[in-house]
Amino acid sequence: MPPAPPKMSGSGDRIANETDLIQTYLAPLTGGADGAFGLRDDAAFISPEPGTDLVVTSDPIIAGVHFYPTDTAADVAWKALAVNASDLAAKGARPLAYTLNLAFPEPPTREWMSDFADGLRAAQDSFGCRLIGGDTDMTPGPLSIGVTIIGAVPSGKFVRRQGAASGDHVFATGTIGDSALGLRVHADPLALPDLTVEERAFLEGRYLRPTPRLALGEALRAHASAALDISDGLMKDLARLAGGLGLMLNVDLIPLSKAAAAARTNEPAVTEDILGGGDDYELLVAVPPAAVVDFKNAAETAGVKVCDLGALDANIPLQVVNSDGTPIPFERLGYDHFSRSAQ
Amino acid sequence: MPPAPPKMSGSGDRIANETDLIQTYLAPLTGGADGAFGLRDDAAFISPEPGTDLVVTSDPIIAGVHFYPTDTAADVAWKALAVNASDLAAKGARPLAYTLNLAFPEPPTREWMSDFADGLRAAQDSFGCRLIGGDTDMTPGPLSIGVTIIGAVPSGKFVRRQGAASGDHVFATGTIGDSALGLRVHADPLALPDLTVEERAFLEGRYLRPTPRLALGEALRAHASAALDISDGLMKDLARLAGGLGLMLNVDLIPLSKAAAAARTNEPAVTEDILGGGDDYELLVAVPPAAVVDFKNAAETAGVKVCDLGALDANIPLQVVNSDGTPIPFERLGYDHFSRSAQ
Numbered sequence: 001m002p003p004a005p006p007k008m009s010g011s012g013d014r015i016a017n018e019t020d021l022i023q024t025y026l027a028p029l030t031g032g033a034d035g036a037f038g039l040r041d042d043a044a045f046i047s048p049e050p051g052t053d054l055v056v057t058s059d060p061i062i063a064g065v066h067f068y069p070t071d072t073a074a075d076v077a078w079k080a081l082a083v084n085a086s087d088l089a090a091k092g093a094r095p096l097a098y099t100l101n102l103a104f105p106e107p108p109t110r111e112w113m114s115d116f117a118d119g120l121r122a123a124q125d126s127f128g129c130r131l132i133g134g135d136t137d138m139t140p141g142p143l144s145i146g147v148t149i150i151g152a153v154p155s156g157k158f159v160r161r162q163g164a165a166s167g168d169h170v171f172a173t174g175t176i177g178d179s180a181l182g183l184r185v186h187a188d189p190l191a192l193p194d195l196t197v198e199e200r201a202f203l204e205g206r207y208l209r210p211t212p213r214l215a216l217g218e219a220l221r222a223h224a225s226a227a228l229d230i231s232d233g234l235m236k237d238l239a240r241l242a243g244g245l246g247l248m249l250n251v252d253l254i255p256l257s258k259a260a261a262a263a264r265t266n267e268p269a270v271t272e273d274i275l276g277g278g279d280d281y282e283l284l285v286a287v288p289p290a291a292v293v294d295f296k297n298a299a300e301t302a303g304v305k306v307c308d309l310g311a312l313d314a315n316i317p318l319q320v321v322n323s324d325g326t327p328i329p330f331e332r333l334g335y336d337h338f339s340r341s342a343q
Numbered sequence: 344m345p346p347a348p349p350k351m352s353g354s355g356d357r358i359a360n361e362t363d364l365i366q367t368y369l370a371p372l373t374g375g376a377d378g379a380f381g382l383r384d385d386a387a388f389i390s391p392e393p394g395t396d397l398v399v400t401s402d403p404i405i406a407g408v409h410f411y412p413t414d415t416a417a418d419v420a421w422k423a424l425a426v427n428a429s430d431l432a433a434k435g436a437r438p439l440a441y442t443l444n445l446a447f448p449e450p451p452t453r454e455w456m457s458d459f460a461d462g463l464r465a466a467q468d469s470f471g472c473r474l475i476g477g478d479t480d481m482t483p484g485p486l487s488i489g490v491t492i493i494g495a496v497p498s499g500k501f502v503r504r505q506g507a508a509s510g511d512h513v514f515a516t517g518t519i520g521d522s523a524l525g526l527r528v529h530a531d532p533l534a535l536p537d538l539t540v541e542e543r544a545f546l547e548g549r550y551l552r553p554t555p556r557l558a559l560g561e562a563l564r565a566h567a568s569a570a571l572d573i574s575d576g577l578m579k580d581l582a583r584l585a586g587g588l589g590l591m592l593n594v595d596l597i598p599l600s601k602a603a604a605a606a607r608t609n610e611p612a613v614t615e616d617i618l619g620g621g622d623d624y625e626l627l628v629a630v631p632p633a634a635v636v637d638f639k640n641a642a643e644t645a646g647v648k649v650c651d652l653g654a655l656d657a658n659i660p661l662q663v664v665n666s667d668g669t670p671i672p673f674e675r676l677g678y679d680h681f682s683r684s685a686q
Binding site for chain 1: 383385386387388389390391393395396398399400402403405433436444446475477478481484491493496501504505572
């Protein structure tokens with residue numbers, strides 16, 4: 001058994017003041033970036049390269065809502081940055097910098113904070129950005145981690161969520177549903193009992209450490225009519241991308257990992273997790289018919305697997321069907337942040 | 344008596360879903376800004392004007408920590424944006440846009456949300472910026488309002504916190520201590536009983552609706568060697584600006600409003616609130632001796648009252664003295680976000 005991860009509520013040497021916490025654990029994450037001032041100023045600045053637009057998105061995660069209070073600090077840190085970098089990926093943008101707002105229910109231990117900084121370091125090195133600002137507070141509520149990320153796209157090349165047209169093909173990156181199944185495994189050691197240890201670990205890893213599809217940026221900017229990331233569930237986000245257009249989605253075309261395919265074979269009800277489960281952070285990309293070949297080539301060059309889910313059509317509804325054309329009803333459209341329930 | 348403000352926990356028609364809340368109350372605050380997409384995309388973009396740097400800062404406020412859960416929604420909204428705009432003011436930056444992350448303990452009523460949007464509208468119109476993104480969540484914790492604001496300065500003109508030199512004069516804008524006294528009045532109707540109703544209302548207003556000193560931007564960029572806003576208390580923030588240099592501060596030079604002066608006359612212990620109380624959101628500005636006259640003229644042109652607190656000196660400590668030169672001891676240096684206590 002690996003040693004238990006440091007807990008927010010564990011014993012250990014607690015960090016007594018804000019300056020110590022920021023300078024010891026967070027300031028090194030600026031990497032000496034110009035404009036971050038070692039986190040010793042009230043604000044930071046970014047000098048945009050000429051000919052770029054800056055892309056901004058902000059998505060906090062809260063203990064008990066978006067992650068388990070018992071998750072390791074490094075995993076939580078990774079996820080806090082990854083969910084924001086994923087939004088940039090969907091816009092064809094390259095991450096530059098982020099601010100971090102931490103609200104703690106109690107002062108963290110040095111061990112927890114060190115683990116948290118390690119997770120941030122791994123994520124920012126992977127995504128290519130640096131910490132430039134933020135603040136810390138104490139809160140009577142749960143641990144909350146607020147990241148605002150800033151990226152760059154060549155001027156006018158921001159890839160919008162709206163913009164898909166009838167006839168455009170919809171591509172999904174990677175594999176779908178791993179994260180929803182990984183959450184089941186993570187929450188319940190007895191879930192999906194027919195999977196191997198490796199399959200369960202793979203799914204859990206996909207839930208805990210999602211990979212923003214930043215590598216696809218150039219392909220998106222060149223060929224996509226619209227894109228978004230799958231954060232709230234395949235069908236809910238597909239409906240958003242479709243923007244009122246329809247698509248007949250053959251369930252067997254949905255790209256599955258070996259582990260998710262095995263889970264579905266063992267337990268057909270898993271199909272609902274695949275259609276409605278959130279947190280995949282794969283991309284859905286609409287591509288005009290004339291650009292499909294070039295897009296697939298560009299994705300291959302970028303090393304990102306993409307799968308054609310079919311064409312949008314103004315004259316049909318959005319529906320999921322079996323290979324023989326029989327419709328699959330689904331009740332669970334996806335996650336709604338606000339009602340805190342799947343709907 | 345005015346009607347009671349709508350309460351988060353009051354009765355009334357509650358908003359059942361995220362899209363309704365965002366589209367009804369928040370999307371109008373984008374003012375149709377390019378790049379905000381009516382809050383219907385995953386991210387927003389900003390096209391920086393050539394020759395500008397973008398300035399970023401992020402400071403959430405949490406119910407029970409930074410404001411009272413019973414405060415009106417409009418006041419809370421104003422403050423959430425004002426504390427961030429104040430950081431831009433201290434850097435000589437002009438606000439452009441902000442993202443907003445709302446975490447609700449329960450779905451708000453329409454009345455509360457409408458009042459909140461009114462407060463944001465008033466603040467953003469006053470500060471010259473627009474909403475471009477963010478998100479909403481439910482939380483098991485208290486109401487939390489996270490603003491990240493983005494502003495612009497001419498390239499290379501960001502005014503740093505560090506940079507003051509021995510001999511530079513330190514100026515304070517406006518009047519100091521009103522907010523700390525306003526908080527006392529706001530929290531306790533029996534506090535400062537010798538003040539008039541108007542004086543108490545003035546102080547409370549200064550606490551609830553601070554004014555970021557954005558008008559001073561040009562004067563700062565042209566003449567300041569360093570600046571910051573007074574958020575954690577005059578002496579704590581003065582020590583930050585001084586960066587190890589000393590200053591002999593004559594307590595009678597600290598600019599006071601008529602109401603704060605009356606409070607101090609009635610109750611000399613109020614001096615400690617003036618020296619250590621936070622939330623003033625006035626600026627402290629270091630100005631080299633050769634630029635003092637020009638700075639004062641520029642401030643007058645901008646319509647912002649500034650007061651010379653004396654010169655920084657590498658050979659003396661930072662201390663507060665009476666007019667006759669006797670030192671005033673002060674224990675309470677200012678607010679520490681992290682320990683949640685004055686220190």
